[in-house]
Amino acid sequence: MKYCRRCLQPDTRPDIKFNEDGICNACLYEDFKKQIDWEKREKDLHAIAAWAKANAKTYDCVVGVSGGKDSTFQAIYAKEKLGLNPLLVNCAPDNITEVGRNNLENLVQWGFDMISLRPDPRIMKKLTRRAFYEFGNPIKPSEYPLYASAYIIADKFDIPLIIQGENAALTLGVVNGLGADGNALNVNEGNTLAGGNASDWLDDDIKPEDVFMYQFPDKNRLIQKNIKAIYLQYYVREWSNTHNTDFAVARGIGGRTQESLYDIGRYRRYSAVDSDMQIVNQMLKYYKFGFGFATDEACYDIREGRLTRDDAKWYVREYDGKCGQQYIEQFCRYIDISTQEFWRVTEKFINKKLFAKDETKWIPKFQVGEDFDESQ
Ligand SMILES: [Zn+2]
The missing domain is CATH 3.40.50.620 (HUPs)
Structure with missing residues:
Protein backbone atom coordinates (compact mmCIF):
# COMPACT_ATOMS: atom_id res chain seq x y z
CA MET A 1 0.00 0.00 0.00
CA LYS A 2 1.38 3.37 -1.04
CA TYR A 3 0.21 6.81 0.05
CA CYS A 4 0.05 10.03 -1.90
CA ARG A 5 3.12 12.14 -1.04
CA ARG A 6 0.96 15.16 -0.36
CA CYS A 7 -2.25 13.88 1.26
CA LEU A 8 -3.13 10.52 2.84
CA GLN A 9 -4.81 8.96 -0.16
CA PRO A 10 -3.83 5.29 -0.36
CA ASP A 11 -3.42 3.51 -3.67
CA THR A 12 -5.83 0.83 -2.44
CA ARG A 13 -8.76 3.08 -3.41
CA PRO A 14 -10.31 1.42 -6.46
CA ASP A 15 -9.41 3.21 -9.72
CA ILE A 16 -7.20 5.81 -8.03
CA LYS A 17 -4.45 7.37 -10.16
CA PHE A 18 -1.07 8.72 -9.02
CA ASN A 19 1.42 10.63 -11.18
CA GLU A 20 5.12 9.68 -11.51
CA ASP A 21 5.97 11.83 -8.45
CA GLY A 22 3.54 9.87 -6.30
CA ILE A 23 0.88 12.61 -6.14
CA CYS A 24 -2.73 11.50 -6.35
CA ASN A 25 -5.17 12.85 -8.90
CA ALA A 26 -7.30 14.59 -6.28
CA CYS A 27 -4.26 16.67 -5.21
CA LEU A 28 -3.46 17.37 -8.86
CA TYR A 29 -7.02 18.60 -9.30
CA GLU A 30 -6.50 20.97 -6.36
CA ASP A 31 -3.49 22.44 -8.23
CA PHE A 32 -5.44 22.53 -11.46
CA LYS A 33 -8.21 24.57 -9.81
CA LYS A 34 -5.80 27.51 -9.49
CA GLN A 35 -5.58 27.84 -13.27
CA ILE A 36 -9.32 27.70 -13.87
CA ASP A 37 -10.96 30.84 -15.24
CA VAL A 236 -18.43 27.57 -8.44
CA ARG A 237 -15.03 28.57 -7.09
CA GLU A 238 -16.00 28.51 -3.42
CA TRP A 239 -17.15 24.86 -3.52
CA SER A 240 -15.19 22.89 -0.94
CA ASN A 241 -15.88 20.68 2.02
CA THR A 242 -15.02 23.49 4.43
CA HIS A 243 -17.01 26.14 2.61
CA ASN A 244 -20.13 24.01 2.19
CA THR A 245 -20.08 22.97 5.84
CA ASP A 246 -19.75 26.56 7.07
CA PHE A 247 -22.46 27.67 4.67
CA ALA A 248 -24.91 24.96 5.69
CA VAL A 249 -24.25 25.28 9.42
CA ALA A 250 -24.98 29.01 9.12
CA ARG A 251 -28.26 28.00 7.47
CA GLY A 252 -29.18 25.73 10.34
CA ILE A 253 -28.13 22.14 9.61
CA GLY A 254 -27.31 19.84 12.49
CA GLY A 255 -24.52 17.30 12.75
CA ARG A 256 -23.37 14.36 14.85
CA THR A 257 -22.56 15.01 18.46
CA GLN A 258 -18.98 15.51 19.60
CA GLU A 259 -19.24 12.51 21.94
CA SER A 260 -20.23 10.19 19.10
CA LEU A 261 -17.13 10.75 16.95
CA TYR A 262 -15.13 7.75 18.17
CA ASP A 263 -18.16 5.56 17.54
CA ILE A 264 -18.65 6.76 13.98
CA GLY A 265 -15.10 6.62 12.62
CA ARG A 266 -14.74 10.30 11.76
CA TYR A 267 -13.55 13.45 13.42
CA ARG A 268 -15.85 15.98 11.73
CA ARG A 269 -19.53 16.20 12.48
CA TYR A 270 -21.32 17.10 9.26
CA SER A 271 -20.87 14.33 6.68
CA ALA A 272 -23.36 11.58 5.88
CA VAL A 273 -25.48 12.36 8.92
CA ASP A 274 -28.74 10.89 7.66
CA SER A 275 -27.87 7.19 7.80
CA ASP A 276 -26.13 5.12 10.47
CA MET A 277 -25.57 2.27 8.03
CA GLN A 278 -22.88 4.50 6.48
CA ILE A 279 -20.86 4.02 9.64
CA VAL A 280 -20.91 0.23 9.31
CA ASN A 281 -20.17 0.56 5.61
CA GLN A 282 -17.12 2.74 6.26
CA MET A 283 -15.77 0.21 8.76
CA LEU A 284 -16.16 -2.51 6.13
CA LYS A 285 -14.37 -0.28 3.62
CA TYR A 286 -11.56 0.20 6.13
CA TYR A 287 -11.07 -3.55 6.50
CA LYS A 288 -11.17 -4.09 2.75
CA PHE A 289 -8.90 -1.26 1.64
CA GLY A 290 -7.08 -0.01 4.73
CA PHE A 291 -8.87 3.33 4.88
CA GLY A 292 -12.22 4.63 6.02
CA PHE A 293 -14.07 7.89 6.33
CA ALA A 294 -11.54 9.67 8.56
CA THR A 295 -8.97 9.25 5.76
CA ASP A 296 -11.36 10.90 3.30
CA GLU A 297 -11.92 13.77 5.74
CA ALA A 298 -8.19 14.11 6.39
CA CYS A 299 -7.45 14.28 2.66
CA TYR A 300 -9.97 17.10 2.21
CA ASP A 301 -8.48 18.92 5.22
CA ILE A 302 -4.91 18.63 3.92
CA ARG A 303 -5.88 19.85 0.45
CA GLU A 304 -7.97 22.69 1.82
CA GLY A 305 -5.09 23.79 4.06
CA ARG A 306 -6.76 23.00 7.37
CA LEU A 307 -4.34 20.30 8.54
CA THR A 308 -0.75 19.39 7.81
CA ARG A 309 -0.15 15.85 6.57
CA ASP A 310 1.50 15.00 9.91
CA ASP A 311 -1.37 16.30 12.02
CA ALA A 312 -3.88 14.56 9.78
CA LYS A 313 -2.15 11.22 10.37
CA TRP A 314 -3.03 11.47 14.03
CA TYR A 315 -6.72 11.93 13.26
CA VAL A 316 -6.71 8.99 10.87
CA ARG A 317 -4.95 6.69 13.36
CA GLU A 318 -7.35 7.78 16.06
CA TYR A 319 -10.68 7.53 14.21
CA ASP A 320 -10.45 5.53 11.01
CA GLY A 321 -12.43 2.31 10.87
CA LYS A 322 -14.11 2.81 14.25
CA CYS A 323 -17.74 1.74 14.55
CA GLY A 324 -19.77 1.59 17.74
CA GLN A 325 -21.29 -1.77 18.67
CA GLN A 326 -24.78 -0.17 18.66
CA TYR A 327 -24.47 0.56 14.91
CA ILE A 328 -23.44 -3.00 14.14
CA GLU A 329 -26.37 -4.32 16.20
CA GLN A 330 -28.78 -1.94 14.48
CA PHE A 331 -27.53 -3.09 11.08
CA CYS A 332 -27.85 -6.76 12.09
CA ARG A 333 -31.43 -6.21 13.21
CA TYR A 334 -32.18 -4.47 9.92
CA ILE A 335 -30.99 -7.33 7.72
CA ASP A 336 -32.01 -9.91 10.29
CA ILE A 337 -28.73 -11.65 11.09
CA SER A 338 -26.86 -12.22 14.35
CA THR A 339 -23.71 -10.26 15.20
CA GLN A 340 -21.76 -13.55 15.06
CA GLU A 341 -22.94 -13.96 11.50
CA PHE A 342 -22.00 -10.33 10.80
CA TRP A 343 -18.40 -10.97 11.86
CA ARG A 344 -18.25 -14.30 10.05
CA VAL A 345 -19.14 -12.56 6.78
CA THR A 346 -17.02 -9.49 7.52
CA GLU A 347 -13.92 -11.61 8.17
CA LYS A 348 -14.14 -12.94 4.61
CA PHE A 349 -13.76 -9.38 3.33
CA ILE A 350 -10.93 -8.31 5.65
CA ASN A 351 -7.75 -7.77 3.68
CA LYS A 352 -5.37 -10.17 5.42
CA LYS A 353 -2.37 -8.50 3.78
CA LEU A 354 -3.23 -5.29 5.63
CA PHE A 355 -4.68 -6.61 8.89
CA ALA A 356 -3.68 -9.31 11.36
CA LYS A 357 -5.79 -10.75 14.13
CA ASP A 358 -4.61 -10.71 17.72
CA GLU A 359 -6.80 -12.50 20.27
CA THR A 360 -10.00 -10.69 19.50
CA LYS A 361 -9.41 -7.80 17.13
CA TRP A 362 -8.13 -7.15 13.65
CA ILE A 363 -5.17 -4.77 13.88
CA PRO A 364 -3.61 -2.87 10.97
CA LYS A 365 -0.13 -4.06 9.99
CA PHE A 366 0.51 -0.78 8.19
CA GLN A 367 1.33 2.68 9.59
CA VAL A 368 -0.93 5.49 8.39
CA GLY A 369 0.87 7.63 5.83
CA GLU A 370 3.84 5.26 5.40
CA ASP A 371 4.22 3.02 2.39
CA PHE A 372 3.73 -0.59 3.34
CA ASP A 373 5.06 -3.70 1.66
CA GLU A 374 2.07 -6.04 1.55
CA SER A 375 4.21 -9.16 1.07
CA GLN A 376 5.50 -8.79 4.67
ZN1 LIG B 1 -3.10 13.36 -2.69
Whole structure:
Protein backbone atom coordinates (compact mmCIF):
# COMPACT_ATOMS: atom_id res chain seq x y z
CA MET A 1 0.00 0.00 0.00
CA LYS A 2 1.38 3.37 -1.04
CA TYR A 3 0.21 6.81 0.05
CA CYS A 4 0.05 10.03 -1.90
CA ARG A 5 3.12 12.14 -1.04
CA ARG A 6 0.96 15.16 -0.36
CA CYS A 7 -2.25 13.88 1.26
CA LEU A 8 -3.13 10.52 2.84
CA GLN A 9 -4.81 8.96 -0.16
CA PRO A 10 -3.83 5.29 -0.36
CA ASP A 11 -3.42 3.51 -3.67
CA THR A 12 -5.83 0.83 -2.44
CA ARG A 13 -8.76 3.08 -3.41
CA PRO A 14 -10.31 1.42 -6.46
CA ASP A 15 -9.41 3.21 -9.72
CA ILE A 16 -7.20 5.81 -8.03
CA LYS A 17 -4.45 7.37 -10.16
CA PHE A 18 -1.07 8.72 -9.02
CA ASN A 19 1.42 10.63 -11.18
CA GLU A 20 5.12 9.68 -11.51
CA ASP A 21 5.97 11.83 -8.45
CA GLY A 22 3.54 9.87 -6.30
CA ILE A 23 0.88 12.61 -6.14
CA CYS A 24 -2.73 11.50 -6.35
CA ASN A 25 -5.17 12.85 -8.90
CA ALA A 26 -7.30 14.59 -6.28
CA CYS A 27 -4.26 16.67 -5.21
CA LEU A 28 -3.46 17.37 -8.86
CA TYR A 29 -7.02 18.60 -9.30
CA GLU A 30 -6.50 20.97 -6.36
CA ASP A 31 -3.49 22.44 -8.23
CA PHE A 32 -5.44 22.53 -11.46
CA LYS A 33 -8.21 24.57 -9.81
CA LYS A 34 -5.80 27.51 -9.49
CA GLN A 35 -5.58 27.84 -13.27
CA ILE A 36 -9.32 27.70 -13.87
CA ASP A 37 -10.96 30.84 -15.24
CA TRP A 38 -13.69 30.95 -12.59
CA GLU A 39 -15.26 34.14 -13.89
CA LYS A 40 -15.88 32.47 -17.21
CA ARG A 41 -17.39 29.46 -15.48
CA GLU A 42 -19.66 31.62 -13.38
CA LYS A 43 -20.80 33.40 -16.53
CA ASP A 44 -21.44 30.02 -18.17
CA LEU A 45 -23.46 28.95 -15.14
CA HIS A 46 -25.63 32.06 -15.27
CA ALA A 47 -26.21 31.43 -18.99
CA ILE A 48 -27.34 27.87 -18.20
CA ALA A 49 -29.67 29.21 -15.48
CA ALA A 50 -31.16 31.76 -17.91
CA TRP A 51 -31.65 28.96 -20.45
CA ALA A 52 -33.40 26.79 -17.82
CA LYS A 53 -35.76 29.62 -16.89
CA ALA A 54 -36.60 30.26 -20.52
CA ASN A 55 -37.34 26.57 -21.12
CA ALA A 56 -39.18 25.71 -17.91
CA LYS A 57 -42.81 24.64 -17.99
CA THR A 58 -43.11 24.11 -14.25
CA TYR A 59 -39.90 24.16 -12.21
CA ASP A 60 -36.59 25.46 -13.60
CA CYS A 61 -34.40 22.77 -12.09
CA VAL A 62 -34.26 19.68 -9.90
CA VAL A 63 -31.87 19.39 -6.98
CA GLY A 64 -31.46 15.99 -5.31
CA VAL A 65 -31.20 16.64 -1.58
CA SER A 66 -30.46 14.83 1.66
CA GLY A 67 -30.50 18.05 3.67
CA GLY A 68 -26.77 17.62 4.35
CA LYS A 69 -24.08 20.24 3.82
CA ASP A 70 -23.62 19.91 0.06
CA SER A 71 -27.28 19.68 -0.93
CA THR A 72 -28.24 22.55 1.39
CA PHE A 73 -25.65 24.71 -0.37
CA GLN A 74 -26.76 23.54 -3.85
CA ALA A 75 -30.45 24.21 -3.27
CA ILE A 76 -29.98 27.63 -1.67
CA TYR A 77 -27.38 28.65 -4.27
CA ALA A 78 -29.77 27.69 -7.09
CA LYS A 79 -32.59 29.68 -5.56
CA GLU A 80 -30.83 32.73 -4.17
CA LYS A 81 -27.75 33.19 -6.37
CA LEU A 82 -29.09 31.89 -9.66
CA GLY A 83 -32.67 33.04 -9.14
CA LEU A 84 -34.05 29.63 -10.10
CA ASN A 85 -37.25 27.99 -8.95
CA PRO A 86 -35.97 24.54 -7.92
CA LEU A 87 -37.91 21.40 -7.15
CA LEU A 88 -36.12 19.43 -4.45
CA VAL A 89 -36.12 15.65 -4.68
CA ASN A 90 -35.29 13.55 -1.68
CA CYS A 91 -34.75 9.83 -1.52
CA ALA A 92 -34.55 9.05 2.16
CA PRO A 93 -32.59 6.07 3.46
CA ASP A 94 -34.36 3.40 5.49
CA ASN A 95 -33.95 4.24 9.18
CA ILE A 96 -33.18 7.89 8.49
CA THR A 97 -31.61 9.48 11.57
CA GLU A 98 -33.33 12.18 13.55
CA VAL A 99 -30.62 14.67 12.52
CA GLY A 100 -31.22 13.73 8.89
CA ARG A 101 -34.96 14.28 9.23
CA ASN A 102 -34.42 17.65 10.92
CA ASN A 103 -31.98 18.76 8.24
CA LEU A 104 -34.49 18.06 5.47
CA GLU A 105 -37.12 20.02 7.34
CA ASN A 106 -34.61 22.82 7.88
CA LEU A 107 -33.94 22.98 4.15
CA VAL A 108 -37.57 23.13 2.94
CA GLN A 109 -38.20 25.86 5.50
CA TRP A 110 -35.95 28.10 3.39
CA GLY A 111 -38.78 28.12 0.88
CA PHE A 112 -38.84 25.03 -1.34
CA ASP A 113 -41.24 22.49 -2.79
CA MET A 114 -39.97 18.96 -2.26
CA ILE A 115 -40.89 15.50 -3.53
CA SER A 116 -39.79 12.50 -1.48
CA LEU A 117 -39.26 9.11 -3.06
CA ARG A 118 -39.12 6.05 -0.88
CA PRO A 119 -38.27 2.70 -2.42
CA ASP A 120 -40.08 -0.27 -0.85
CA PRO A 121 -38.22 -1.03 2.40
CA ARG A 122 -38.79 -4.77 2.05
CA ILE A 123 -37.01 -4.79 -1.30
CA MET A 124 -34.29 -2.46 -0.03
CA LYS A 125 -33.72 -4.72 2.95
CA LYS A 126 -33.34 -7.80 0.75
CA LEU A 127 -30.90 -6.02 -1.54
CA THR A 128 -28.92 -4.57 1.36
CA ARG A 129 -28.52 -8.02 2.82
CA ARG A 130 -27.43 -9.41 -0.51
CA ALA A 131 -24.95 -6.57 -1.09
CA PHE A 132 -23.45 -7.21 2.33
CA TYR A 133 -22.97 -10.92 1.63
CA GLU A 134 -21.78 -10.47 -1.96
CA PHE A 135 -19.70 -7.30 -1.84
CA GLY A 136 -19.25 -6.41 1.82
CA ASN A 137 -20.91 -3.14 0.75
CA PRO A 138 -24.43 -2.85 2.19
CA ILE A 139 -24.83 0.76 1.01
CA LYS A 140 -24.51 -0.15 -2.65
CA PRO A 141 -28.21 -0.77 -3.49
CA SER A 142 -29.37 2.43 -1.78
CA GLU A 143 -27.08 4.47 -4.03
CA TYR A 144 -29.07 3.53 -7.13
CA PRO A 145 -32.34 5.29 -6.23
CA LEU A 146 -30.38 8.04 -4.50
CA TYR A 147 -28.66 9.00 -7.75
CA ALA A 148 -31.53 8.11 -10.08
CA SER A 149 -34.28 10.01 -8.25
CA ALA A 150 -33.47 13.54 -9.52
CA TYR A 151 -33.22 12.22 -13.10
CA ILE A 152 -36.49 10.29 -12.83
CA ILE A 153 -38.33 13.39 -11.62
CA ALA A 154 -36.74 15.70 -14.22
CA ASP A 155 -37.80 13.23 -16.90
CA LYS A 156 -41.38 12.80 -15.63
CA PHE A 157 -41.98 16.52 -15.01
CA ASP A 158 -40.01 17.73 -18.05
CA ILE A 159 -37.75 19.93 -15.96
CA PRO A 160 -34.90 21.26 -18.11
CA LEU A 161 -32.02 21.26 -15.62
CA ILE A 162 -30.63 18.91 -12.95
CA ILE A 163 -28.13 20.44 -10.54
CA GLN A 164 -25.77 17.91 -9.00
CA GLY A 165 -23.14 18.85 -6.46
CA GLU A 166 -19.76 17.25 -6.38
CA ASN A 167 -18.20 15.29 -9.17
CA ALA A 168 -16.77 12.71 -6.79
CA ALA A 169 -14.54 11.35 -9.52
CA LEU A 170 -12.61 14.64 -9.49
CA THR A 171 -12.49 15.21 -5.77
CA LEU A 172 -11.57 11.63 -4.94
CA GLY A 173 -9.14 11.55 -7.83
CA VAL A 174 -10.44 8.47 -9.61
CA VAL A 175 -10.43 9.76 -13.18
CA ASN A 176 -7.63 10.94 -15.37
CA GLY A 177 -9.27 13.81 -17.18
CA LEU A 178 -8.66 16.84 -14.98
CA GLY A 179 -10.33 18.79 -17.75
CA ALA A 180 -13.63 16.93 -17.19
CA ASP A 181 -16.54 19.21 -18.00
CA GLY A 182 -19.52 20.10 -15.85
CA ASN A 183 -21.88 17.70 -17.56
CA ALA A 184 -23.57 15.35 -15.07
CA LEU A 185 -25.72 13.33 -17.46
CA ASN A 186 -23.32 10.40 -17.10
CA VAL A 187 -23.48 10.31 -13.32
CA ASN A 188 -24.44 6.65 -13.30
CA GLU A 189 -21.25 5.80 -15.15
CA GLY A 190 -19.09 7.10 -12.30
CA ASN A 191 -17.10 5.00 -9.93
CA THR A 192 -19.53 3.82 -7.28
CA LEU A 193 -22.28 3.26 -9.82
CA ALA A 194 -20.08 1.91 -12.61
CA GLY A 195 -22.45 0.44 -15.13
CA GLY A 196 -25.18 0.91 -12.54
CA ASN A 197 -28.45 -0.45 -13.82
CA ALA A 198 -31.48 -1.73 -11.94
CA SER A 199 -31.06 -5.06 -13.72
CA ASP A 200 -27.99 -5.63 -11.49
CA TRP A 201 -30.44 -6.55 -8.73
CA LEU A 202 -32.90 -8.82 -10.50
CA ASP A 203 -33.20 -12.42 -9.33
CA ASP A 204 -35.91 -15.02 -8.74
CA ASP A 205 -37.37 -12.80 -6.05
CA ILE A 206 -36.88 -9.30 -7.41
CA LYS A 207 -38.79 -8.32 -10.54
CA PRO A 208 -38.12 -5.32 -12.80
CA GLU A 209 -41.19 -3.53 -11.43
CA ASP A 210 -39.71 -3.83 -7.91
CA VAL A 211 -36.72 -1.71 -8.86
CA PHE A 212 -38.22 1.06 -10.97
CA MET A 213 -36.74 3.68 -8.64
CA TYR A 214 -33.30 2.09 -8.99
CA GLN A 215 -33.21 2.75 -12.72
CA PHE A 216 -31.82 5.82 -14.44
CA PRO A 217 -34.08 7.06 -17.22
CA ASP A 218 -32.81 6.36 -20.71
CA LYS A 219 -30.03 8.88 -21.34
CA ASN A 220 -30.97 9.28 -25.01
CA ARG A 221 -34.49 10.27 -24.05
CA LEU A 222 -33.12 12.92 -21.67
CA ILE A 223 -30.91 14.24 -24.48
CA GLN A 224 -33.85 14.27 -26.91
CA LYS A 225 -35.89 16.22 -24.38
CA ASN A 226 -32.92 18.57 -24.02
CA ILE A 227 -32.64 17.97 -20.29
CA LYS A 228 -29.24 19.07 -18.99
CA ALA A 229 -27.45 18.00 -15.85
CA ILE A 230 -24.54 19.87 -14.33
CA TYR A 231 -22.12 19.61 -11.41
CA LEU A 232 -22.25 22.82 -9.39
CA GLN A 233 -18.72 22.10 -8.15
CA TYR A 234 -17.44 22.61 -11.69
CA TYR A 235 -18.81 26.15 -11.94
CA VAL A 236 -18.43 27.57 -8.44
CA ARG A 237 -15.03 28.57 -7.09
CA GLU A 238 -16.00 28.51 -3.42
CA TRP A 239 -17.15 24.86 -3.52
CA SER A 240 -15.19 22.89 -0.94
CA ASN A 241 -15.88 20.68 2.02
CA THR A 242 -15.02 23.49 4.43
CA HIS A 243 -17.01 26.14 2.61
CA ASN A 244 -20.13 24.01 2.19
CA THR A 245 -20.08 22.97 5.84
CA ASP A 246 -19.75 26.56 7.07
CA PHE A 247 -22.46 27.67 4.67
CA ALA A 248 -24.91 24.96 5.69
CA VAL A 249 -24.25 25.28 9.42
CA ALA A 250 -24.98 29.01 9.12
CA ARG A 251 -28.26 28.00 7.47
CA GLY A 252 -29.18 25.73 10.34
CA ILE A 253 -28.13 22.14 9.61
CA GLY A 254 -27.31 19.84 12.49
CA GLY A 255 -24.52 17.30 12.75
CA ARG A 256 -23.37 14.36 14.85
CA THR A 257 -22.56 15.01 18.46
CA GLN A 258 -18.98 15.51 19.60
CA GLU A 259 -19.24 12.51 21.94
CA SER A 260 -20.23 10.19 19.10
CA LEU A 261 -17.13 10.75 16.95
CA TYR A 262 -15.13 7.75 18.17
CA ASP A 263 -18.16 5.56 17.54
CA ILE A 264 -18.65 6.76 13.98
CA GLY A 265 -15.10 6.62 12.62
CA ARG A 266 -14.74 10.30 11.76
CA TYR A 267 -13.55 13.45 13.42
CA ARG A 268 -15.85 15.98 11.73
CA ARG A 269 -19.53 16.20 12.48
CA TYR A 270 -21.32 17.10 9.26
CA SER A 271 -20.87 14.33 6.68
CA ALA A 272 -23.36 11.58 5.88
CA VAL A 273 -25.48 12.36 8.92
CA ASP A 274 -28.74 10.89 7.66
CA SER A 275 -27.87 7.19 7.80
CA ASP A 276 -26.13 5.12 10.47
CA MET A 277 -25.57 2.27 8.03
CA GLN A 278 -22.88 4.50 6.48
CA ILE A 279 -20.86 4.02 9.64
CA VAL A 280 -20.91 0.23 9.31
CA ASN A 281 -20.17 0.56 5.61
CA GLN A 282 -17.12 2.74 6.26
CA MET A 283 -15.77 0.21 8.76
CA LEU A 284 -16.16 -2.51 6.13
CA LYS A 285 -14.37 -0.28 3.62
CA TYR A 286 -11.56 0.20 6.13
CA TYR A 287 -11.07 -3.55 6.50
CA LYS A 288 -11.17 -4.09 2.75
CA PHE A 289 -8.90 -1.26 1.64
CA GLY A 290 -7.08 -0.01 4.73
CA PHE A 291 -8.87 3.33 4.88
CA GLY A 292 -12.22 4.63 6.02
CA PHE A 293 -14.07 7.89 6.33
CA ALA A 294 -11.54 9.67 8.56
CA THR A 295 -8.97 9.25 5.76
CA ASP A 296 -11.36 10.90 3.30
CA GLU A 297 -11.92 13.77 5.74
CA ALA A 298 -8.19 14.11 6.39
CA CYS A 299 -7.45 14.28 2.66
CA TYR A 300 -9.97 17.10 2.21
CA ASP A 301 -8.48 18.92 5.22
CA ILE A 302 -4.91 18.63 3.92
CA ARG A 303 -5.88 19.85 0.45
CA GLU A 304 -7.97 22.69 1.82
CA GLY A 305 -5.09 23.79 4.06
CA ARG A 306 -6.76 23.00 7.37
CA LEU A 307 -4.34 20.30 8.54
CA THR A 308 -0.75 19.39 7.81
CA ARG A 309 -0.15 15.85 6.57
CA ASP A 310 1.50 15.00 9.91
CA ASP A 311 -1.37 16.30 12.02
CA ALA A 312 -3.88 14.56 9.78
CA LYS A 313 -2.15 11.22 10.37
CA TRP A 314 -3.03 11.47 14.03
CA TYR A 315 -6.72 11.93 13.26
CA VAL A 316 -6.71 8.99 10.87
CA ARG A 317 -4.95 6.69 13.36
CA GLU A 318 -7.35 7.78 16.06
CA TYR A 319 -10.68 7.53 14.21
CA ASP A 320 -10.45 5.53 11.01
CA GLY A 321 -12.43 2.31 10.87
CA LYS A 322 -14.11 2.81 14.25
CA CYS A 323 -17.74 1.74 14.55
CA GLY A 324 -19.77 1.59 17.74
CA GLN A 325 -21.29 -1.77 18.67
CA GLN A 326 -24.78 -0.17 18.66
CA TYR A 327 -24.47 0.56 14.91
CA ILE A 328 -23.44 -3.00 14.14
CA GLU A 329 -26.37 -4.32 16.20
CA GLN A 330 -28.78 -1.94 14.48
CA PHE A 331 -27.53 -3.09 11.08
CA CYS A 332 -27.85 -6.76 12.09
CA ARG A 333 -31.43 -6.21 13.21
CA TYR A 334 -32.18 -4.47 9.92
CA ILE A 335 -30.99 -7.33 7.72
CA ASP A 336 -32.01 -9.91 10.29
CA ILE A 337 -28.73 -11.65 11.09
CA SER A 338 -26.86 -12.22 14.35
CA THR A 339 -23.71 -10.26 15.20
CA GLN A 340 -21.76 -13.55 15.06
CA GLU A 341 -22.94 -13.96 11.50
CA PHE A 342 -22.00 -10.33 10.80
CA TRP A 343 -18.40 -10.97 11.86
CA ARG A 344 -18.25 -14.30 10.05
CA VAL A 345 -19.14 -12.56 6.78
CA THR A 346 -17.02 -9.49 7.52
CA GLU A 347 -13.92 -11.61 8.17
CA LYS A 348 -14.14 -12.94 4.61
CA PHE A 349 -13.76 -9.38 3.33
CA ILE A 350 -10.93 -8.31 5.65
CA ASN A 351 -7.75 -7.77 3.68
CA LYS A 352 -5.37 -10.17 5.42
CA LYS A 353 -2.37 -8.50 3.78
CA LEU A 354 -3.23 -5.29 5.63
CA PHE A 355 -4.68 -6.61 8.89
CA ALA A 356 -3.68 -9.31 11.36
CA LYS A 357 -5.79 -10.75 14.13
CA ASP A 358 -4.61 -10.71 17.72
CA GLU A 359 -6.80 -12.50 20.27
CA THR A 360 -10.00 -10.69 19.50
CA LYS A 361 -9.41 -7.80 17.13
CA TRP A 362 -8.13 -7.15 13.65
CA ILE A 363 -5.17 -4.77 13.88
CA PRO A 364 -3.61 -2.87 10.97
CA LYS A 365 -0.13 -4.06 9.99
CA PHE A 366 0.51 -0.78 8.19
CA GLN A 367 1.33 2.68 9.59
CA VAL A 368 -0.93 5.49 8.39
CA GLY A 369 0.87 7.63 5.83
CA GLU A 370 3.84 5.26 5.40
CA ASP A 371 4.22 3.02 2.39
CA PHE A 372 3.73 -0.59 3.34
CA ASP A 373 5.06 -3.70 1.66
CA GLU A 374 2.07 -6.04 1.55
CA SER A 375 4.21 -9.16 1.07
CA GLN A 376 5.50 -8.79 4.67
ZN1 LIG B 1 -3.10 13.36 -2.69
